[in-house]
Amino acid sequence: MKGTMLYGARDVRFEERPDPTIIEPTDAIIKLSAACVCGSDLWPYRGIDAVKQPVAMGHEYVGIVQEVGSEVKNIKPGQFVVGSFFASDNTCEICRSGYQSSCVQRQPGAPTGAQAEYARIPLADGTLVATPELPSDDLIPSLLSASDVLGTGWFGAAAAEAGPGKTVAVVGDGAVGLLAILSAKQMGAERIIAMSRNKDRQKLALEFGATEIVTERGDEGVARIKDLTNGLGAHSVVEAVGTQEAMMQSIRAARPGGHVGFVGVLHGVEIEGWEYFFSHVHLHGGPAPVRNYLPHLIDLIWNRKINPGKVFDLTLPLARVAEGYKAMDERSAIKALLIP
Numbered sequence: 001m002k003g004t005m006l007y008g009a010r011d012v013r014f015e016e017r018p019d020p021t022i023i024e025p026t027d028a029i030i031k032l033s034a035a036c037v038c039g040s041d042l043w044p045y046r047g048i049d050a051v052k053q054p055v056a057m058g059h060e061y062v063g064i065v066q067e068v069g070s071e072v073k074n075i076k077p078g079q080f081v082v083g084s085f086f087a088s089d090n091t092c093e094i095c096r097s098g099y100q101s102s103c104v105q106r107q108p109g110a111p112t113g114a115q116a117e118y119a120r121i122p123l124a125d126g127t128l129v130a131t132p133e134l135p136s137d138d139l140i141p142s143l144l145s146a147s148d149v150l151g152t153g154w155f156g157a158a159a160a161e162a163g164p165g166k167t168v169a170v171v172g173d174g175a176v177g178l179l180a181i182l183s184a185k186q187m188g189a190e191r192i193i194a195m196s197r198n199k200d201r202q203k204l205a206l207e208f209g210a211t212e213i214v215t216e217r218g219d220e221g222v223a224r225i226k227d228l229t230n231g232l233g234a235h236s237v238v239e240a241v242g243t244q245e246a247m248m249q250s251i252r253a254a255r256p257g258g259h260v261g262f263v264g265v266l267h268g269v270e271i272e273g274w275e276y277f278f279s280h281v282h283l284h285g286g287p288a289p290v291r292n293y294l295p296h297l298i299d300l301i302w303n304r305k306i307n308p309g310k311v312f313d314l315t316l317p318l319a320r321v322a323e324g325y326k327a328m329d330e331r332s333a334i335k336a337l338l339i340p
């Protein structure tokens with residue numbers, strides 16, 4: 001088969017790779033129906049995360065099950081399935097408490113890489129969720145988004161305790177931030193403030209449910225949020241970037257007693273204890289337990305209650321995956337959809 005390898009900074013190659021095979025009896029092999037490039041793939045692409053040896057890329061996936069190992073009971077060949085970036089057994093105590101992304105058996109969700117024609121998925125029964133039937137083509141981008149960016153945005157909004165009567169601010173206008181807006185709207189938030197200075201992204205934010213746009217960032221962005229909330233700050237803030245500036249902007253934009261859900265992959269973030277002590281802000285986040293939300297998200301998509309697939313504003317054949325990385329790196333695309 002062919003798959004995507006990252007050899008070093010800005011060196012993405014689509015090349016011949018070994019066909020994935022069943023290794024553990026709990027594995028499944030899927031044929032990818034669509035794949036995509038993640039914002040977090042840009043850290044190694046930009047060389048910020050060093051690439052010491054060529055690495056198989058892609059951790060968001062939907063596809064048709066081709067083959068399952070001898071111990072797989074629930075997932076069957078022919079099913080259309082959605083997975084996520086961590087494989088989990090969905091049976092341990094941590095999974096049952098809703099934190100599948102810290103499963104005691106946690107491992108990469110697609111160790112052979114999902115920007116590829118086929119992928120091996122470990123712990124198939126715990127990791128994969130099948131759709132009721134084979135989906136129509138127009139649902140596939142939304143189902144793919146559930147695999148990571150929607151699930152992550154949902155966790156950000158849930159960790160920030162978005163809900164009725166709440167004012168939610170979202171820091172970051174990438175796919176995760178935009179889908180945190182959609183999630184907060186689904187959770188019944190009263191006001192949703194999108195922080196973005198990009199016209200196209202502002203438009204999508206409003207479509208997903210944002211009620212206000214703030215273009216300032218850093219201390220000025222915090223001051224704008226305070227202006228909009230009687231000087232108090234937002235009840236809920238979703239941090240969907242992962243930088244020092246975005247994290248401090250999020251903590252400072254939340255009111256005392258408020259909640260920050262942080263889901264951007266952190267790079268070089270340090271929180272000063274004294275300031276945080278006096279902020280009275282709840283901080284919760286980390287790698288999203290996407291598996292916990294998949295059944296509900298698939299249901300919302302299947303019944304056409306939400307259309308998160310709109311975050312894909314560039315579609316390319318999988319063989320042109322390198323162009324997808326480039327477009328996202330240059331921010332000319334929000335998210336690139338790759339069709340095998």
Ligand SMILES: [Zn+2]
Pocket residue numbers: 088089090091092093094095096100102103104105
């Ligand atoms: Zn588990």
